Amino acid sequence: MTSSSNDRLAILGGTPVRPAGPPDWPMPDDDVRLALEEAYRGGSWGKYHGEYVERLEQELGRYHGCEFALTCSSGTFAVELAMRAVKVTSGDEVILAAYDYGGDFLSVLAVGAFPVLVDVDRDNWNMSPAALEAAIGPKTRAIIVSHLHGGVVPMSQVMEIARRRGVAVIEDAAQMPGAHIEGRRAGTWGDVGTLSFGGSKLLTAGRGGAIVTGSREIHHRARLVCQRSSNPFPLSELQAAVLLPQLAKLDIHNDRRAVSVARLLSSLGDLPGLCPLTNATNAVRWLGPSRRSPGHGIEDSATATLPGYYKLGLQYDPAAIAGLSRDRFVETIRAEGIALDTGFRALHVGRSPSRFRAVGELAEAERAHHAMVVLHHPVLLGSEADIDQVAEACRKVYASCREIDRAI
Ligand SMILES: *Cc1c(COP(=O)(O)O)cnc(C)c1O
Numbered sequence: 110m111t112s113s114s115n116d117r118l119a120i121l122g123g124t125p126v127r128p129a130g131p132p133d134w135p136m137p138d139d140d141v142r143l144a145l146e147e148a149y150r151g152g153s154w155g156k157y158h159g160e161y162v163e164r165l166e167q168e169l170g171r172y173h174g175c176e177f178a179l180t181c182s183s184g185t186f187a188v189e190l191a192m193r194a195v196k197v198t199s200g201d202e203v204i205l206a207a208y209d210y211g212g213d214f215l216s217v218l219a220v221g222a223f224p225v226l227v228d229v230d231r232d233n234w235n236m237s238p239a240a241l242e243a244a245i246g247p248k249t250r251a252i253i254v255s256h257l258h259g260g261v262v263p264m265s266q267v268m269e270i271a272r273r274r275g276v277a278v279i280e281d282a283a284q285m286p287g288a289h290i291e292g293r294r295a296g297t298w299g300d301v302g303t304l305s306f307g308g309s310k311l312l313t314a315g316r317g318g319a320i321v322t323g324s325r326e327i328h329h330r331a332r333l334v335c336q337r338s339s340n341p342f343p344l345s346e347l348q349a350a351v352l353l354p355q356l357a358k359l360d361i362h363n364d365r366r367a368v369s370v371a372r373l374l375s376s377l378g379d380l381p382g383l384c385p386l387t388n389a390t391n392a393v394r395w396l397g398p399s400r401r402s403p404g405h406g407i408e409d410s411a412t413a414t415l416p417g418y419y420k421l422g423l424q425y426d427p428a429a430i431a432g433l434s435r436d437r438f439v440e441t442i443r444a445e446g447i448a449l450d451t452g453f454r455a456l457h458v459g460r461s462p463s464r465f466r467a468v469g470e471l472a473e474a475e476r477a478h479h480a481m482v483v484l485h486h487p488v489l490l491g492s493e494a495d496i497d498q499v500a501e502a503c504r505k506v507y508a509s510c511r512e513i514d515r516a517i
Contacts, residue, residue, distance in 0.1 A: 116509070119441075119444040126447065134309060141351045141354055144351055144353060147350070165178075177322050179328060180344035181318050181335065182316060184304060184318040185216060186216075190331050190334055190335070192222070194327045200222070200248065201223070203249075203250060203253060205217065206254075206474065207228060207229065207457050207467070208453060208456070210255060213281060217253070222250065225468060228468070228471050229474050233388055243468055251278070252267065254279070255281035255284070256290065257284055258419075259386055259416045259420070261414055263290075264290050265298075268299075279299055279302075280301070282296035285417035285419065286417065287311075287359045289414055290416075292412045292413055292414075296321050306319070311417065312352055312359065313355070314347075363417055373421070381430075382425060383425060383503065384424040386423070418489055424480055430507060438482070442503065445505065446498075447484070452481030452483050457471055
């Protein structure tokens with residue numbers, strides 16, 4: 110901004126960088142409107158069964174290169190369904206990262222199993238395969254692996270360990286539908302992958318979820334879990350109808366988000382104390398839209414990783430910003446109209462130690478708990494000017510950080 114009145118932080122009474130606030134989600138979409146009208150005309154809006162759920166399951170399978178997909182009522186339930194389908198039962202242990210979605214932890218408890226928490230990687234704050242092996246014991250039945258905030262877990266290493274030790278892998282791709290991890294779609298490395306269609310997610314029907322798997326047996330058991338004469342955990346025809354056009358555009362939208370992230374990170378590059386989660390897996394780089402054929406993933410690399418961005422995670426260091434606390438930094442940026450937020454609470458923080466077993470110190474998960482900041486995705490489908498406003502808001506806060514604690 111050039112005008113000096115805009116140098117004043119919004120939290121101190123100045124004009125916000127984005128006075129209208131962050132873009133709304135979901136965004137208006139004519140294809141979704143047409144799908145709703147079609148579902149209305151065909152009567153499927155009010156039916157138990159119709160063409161849409163079946164078509165969506167076929168399309169999800171085709172998109173992921175998996176033989177089977179099964180929709181359900183939420184991403185949280187998809188994780189529970191996946192556990193039941195790989196026969197996690199009471200008394201079993203399930204390993205997950207100590208920095209993860211709280212619902213995954215609670216789903217482990219919901220099936221009567223016991224959560225075992227491992228630390229996250231220092232540079233990307235997602236599950237560290239190095240921590241995994243030591244956590245596996247005679248009671249371990251499954252590992253839940255989530256790819257979070259633009260960081261991905263090196264799945265080839267996870268699968269090598271899991272196969273050798275005879276443990277099932279549930280790959281939670283709720284934050285990364287359509288991402289590529291070491292050459293494969295997120296969710297297709299594990300024995301079963303899970304997706305969310307919740308209201309804030311990249312594919313949204315307000316609510317909803319799915320599992321994908323190459324195993325006929327897992328698919329069959331999951332279907333049995335959902336059959337009680339009727340299905341008590343369904344995705345509706347209307348939800349499936351609005352998801353189909355979104356799935357058709359997912360690769361194009363993921364490409365746009367990746368371009369926006371690259372632009373943002375390069376303009377944040379010289380700000381200390383805001384460090385993107387980094388991925389150590391093979392060929393972790395953006396190949397560019399021209400190198401990719403929509404719907405068919407990456408043409409020219411069998412091992413490339415292209416993360417997805419439901420959230421863009423950054424490691425925040427208050428020492429680089431005059432000691433400004435993470436929470437105060439987030440609050441200040443939000444006042445500028447940018448959808449920045451704190452990350453998850455670490456799963457071991459504030460919970461009774463009788464509810465889980467911790468493997469090691471969980472020091473990095475603890476750091477992530479205190480220092481993760483995440484940018485919400487809708488702005489990533491905006492213009493270059495929208496992206497530049499995010500960087501501008503950060504610069505504005507850096508420039509005035511010494512005034513914030515004094516004034517509030
Ligand atoms: C959002 C999310 C879920 C669950 O999604 P819902 O559909 O809201 O239940 C599961 N795992 C992760 C990592 C998520 O971000």
